Amino acid sequence: MIYDISYTALSFFCVFVGLVIGLSFYFGRKTSSSSSYYAAGGNIHWAVNGIAFAGDYLSAASFLGICGMIAVSGFDGFLYAIGFLAGWIVALFLIAEPFKRLGKFTFTDALNAKFNSRAITLSASVSTLIISVFYLIPQMVGAGDLVMPLLGLPHWAGVILVGAIVIVIVASAGMASTTYVQFLKGGLLIILSLVLTFFILKNGLTLTPDFKGEKYHNFMELTPQVEDGKVANVAGWELVTQQAVGNKTFVKLSQNGVERWFDFTQDANKPLLKETLTVTQLANGQQLYNGEAREKRRFYQVGHMSKIVVNGQEVDKTGPLGPFEFLSTLQESEVVRFLQVKFADGGDQVSLYYPQTTAGEKFMLPGLKYKIGRDANLWSKLDFISLMLALFLGTAALPHILIRYYTVKTPRDARKSTILAIAAIGGFYILTLFMGLGAAVNGVLDVESSNMSAPLLARAFGAALFSIISAVAFATVLGTVAGLIVASSGAIAHDFIDVYLKRNLSDDKKVKVGKIAAFAVGIFAILLGMAFKGINVSFLVGWAFAIAASANLPAILFLLFWKRTSETGIAASIIVGITASLAIILTSPTMWDRYGLDPTNAIHQLENPALISFPLAVLTVYVFSILYPKRQKDVGVITG
Structure with a gap:
């Protein structure tokens, strides 16, 4: 589409970015240890953490992607919201409290708590990096889409801008500033979505939309x-x-x-x-x-x-x-x-x-995007089941979500913050249904980017609403990207360099190396954001969920609930989960199209890998734990 710069939007944008960077420098002065950098010292209040959970989770995929997919594909787009929310049930009942007891800084810490295995350290840190990168791609794509109508800049400029700001956020204060950015934008996003839904219902339906x-x-x-x-x-x-x-x-x-x-x-x-x-x-x-x-x-x-x-x-x-x-x-x-x-x-x-x-x-019924009824074939049915499996199981295995359990003081706080997050996220997803449908019928869709549906709908109701919502949406991207880069820098500096390579870094060195890693991951994310321009961000996030469900969740569940789980079984399941899911994604019709080839001639017609990769990983952790029992004496299974 063709966008003109909105100076009102620019003003709000500058205020939000200034506030975010100010928070980063404020908390940066208080960040003196690796614990405060990677886990905010474990001193975040559970209520703040609950809204920050929501802010972290309600990323570009939720606000931009789901609204856009509903606007284009009707109820099929809302299936993503259902899957995203359902995944929190797994997190609440199986993961929250026991996972808090296991770890200190990172996902790898928790997974390796009982074994001290270098194989687990390496495989889990690689898994964290790959999942974070796949989750980073849609956030950067969404950032580029937002900047076009907001600042009148091209897509690539928006990607670079968000990358630069996030690097400043993470390099300044790590998890502390990231938490409060996510708390702020999570609360604002829910409030503004309520306002936008009010305008949609007040306007009603019309054959010939007429705004301004x-x-x-x-x-x-x-x-x-x-x-x-x-x-x-x-x-x-x-x-x-x-x-x-x-x-x-x-x-x-x-x-x-x-x-x-x-x-x-x-x-x-x-x-x-x-x-x-x-x-x-x-x-x-x-x-x-x-x-x-x-x-x-x-x-x-x-x-x-x-x-x-x-x-x-x-x-x-x-x-x-x-x-x-x-x-x-x-x-x-x-x-x-x-x-x-x-x-x-x-x-x-x-x-x-x-x-x-x-x-x-x-x-208003499933079937426009995912063929599961009259027009369905075997591939389309398998693909739909695979997507739902990934969304349901992936939430509880996302590294940037899991590390948020270490920012609160107790396992009970972890559970309470999860319950609050479910309430906030569930309420927001109901609003996405109305925002997506409102965009579908009010003449505001940009056919080149479904991701812009909600912001452009807001613009139809007035420059002020558009400005505030776009600025908050941009902050949404900032907060999520910051959390992902914190998780990535922890995997590199703490898990790989300090633990796996046995460099025994001092506390100051851990923070310094983490900041360097944040810079490197940020640059890589910028390049990927440019490369995947135009793809719906919810669809892209589905891939990250599939990899997380396949690589991480079998290892987590077996570690928590089966006392015979071995370090070899965990490491092998992570490797198999990553390899299988990546192999299916990279040979999918969507990637075939990205390669400039005919998607109908792809090796297979499965877009989402979890239906195959998750059972493979489950089978792997079981078989390898039987074949290669753990070497250390069992210290007791941890349960909720």
């Missing part, structure tokens, strides 16, 4: 002459070419030297050409938007309703609606979605977004 005097773009429809099932002529236009993509046909027409693509349909035996949105990457490197340069501003925001039904009657506008009225009315109506196809046109590459009318009932 700018009506939704009226996409043109042309009637062509057809011969032998193909377009032969269109009055007032020059026929250039026709392109078949799957079971669809797209027609390129020219008028006054500008070439446009149309979707060719024959509804009720009536031929029709429907206007599309098109981004063309020319062979010479130039990009055209709907056949013209970006400066012509001929690329529109989309998302509206083609029919609104209230009590069996079609209306143009509903007026204010209650939460349940909003959902039921949307279910009875029709939504216009824009679907994407890609194809080659000579030496040019075309990304085309075409309109498709979808019944509200279908939009």
Whole structure:
């Protein structure tokens, strides 16, 4: 899309960033030991930690990604919210208190508490790094998306900006400043989401969204002459070419030297050409938007309703609606979605977004993204099960979530902060349903980035709301990235260099090496954020959850609840979990597309690996613990 800088948004952004950096320097003066750097000295109040848990977890994937996926795919996007929340049940009942008793600074500390094994240290630190990096990618992608409308900067500039700020946060004070940044933005995000939901319900549903005097773009429809099932002529236009993509046909027409693509349909035996949105990457490197340069501003925001039904009657506008009225009315109506196809046109590459009318009932039920019903095949069913398994099991094994248990004083505090986090996160996810659906029908969708759905919806209701929400969303990214980099720096400095390499670093050295590691991880995250531009951030986070569920959770559960678990079994299960999940991800259709290959020709059609990688890791820890029993005498299994 084409964005103009908002000076109101810029002002709020500067205030938030200044506050965040101020907090970092304030706590930096109090950070004098490795305990305070990596775990805030274990002195965080459980209530602060609970909201910080929520702030850490409600990352770009939750606010930007889930809202965007709901806006594009309806209820299928909300399945992510259900999976993300359900995962906290595992954390509460199985992990929180016993895990607090085991560790000191890092995930590796806890896993190795009973063994003092170098194999566990190495495998767990590598696992922490890989999972953190995969979780970092969507945060950086989301940061770049946010900066475009917020500051008028390109995507890559936003990625660099958030990377630089987070490096300052982590290098200054570590976990203490990170905790309070997450506490602040977690609370603000929930409050502002309530405000945005209020505006959505107050506005109700309308056929032609109209905000600030700018009506939704009226996409043109042309009637062509057809011969032998193909377009032969269109009055007032020059026929250039026709392109078949799957079971669809797209027609390129020219008028006054500008070439446009149309979707060719024959509804009720009536031929029709429907206007599309098109981004063309020319062979010479130039990009055209709907056949013209970006400066012509001929690329529109989309998302509206083609029919609104209230009590069996079609209306143009509903007026204010209650939460349940909003959902039921949307279910009875029709939504216009824009679907994407890609194809080659000579030496040019075309990304085309075409309109498709979808019944509200279908939009509000699973099946638009994850084929699990009538249109399902074996791969689609397996992929859906695999995704839900990853989301349900991954939360309790994310390193940057697990280390937050060490910031409170007692196991009881760990449990109480987890309960508070569940309440806060659950409430927020209910709001994402309304924010995503509101974005879907109010003409605010950026087809190039579903991640911008919620901020652009806020902009439709006023510059002030957009400014505050975008600034808080940016702070959301900052807080989550900071937590991930703290986890990564701990894995490098404490686990790998100090423990595995046996450097026996002094307390000051641990902090210094951790800050250097934070800088290196931050630079790497910036590069990855640029490389994965355009992919929905919730989808990307699903990969991190799958790796965490496969690499870490079997080891954690067996360590806590099976006394015969050995150090060899734990190390082997981590290695198998990482290897299997990465192998499936790197050969998935999405990565095939990133490689410039045809996704349909990928080695397999599974996007989410947990269905295969998690059982493999479970089997590995069991078999290797039997074959290679632990060498030390059992000191007793730790349970809740």
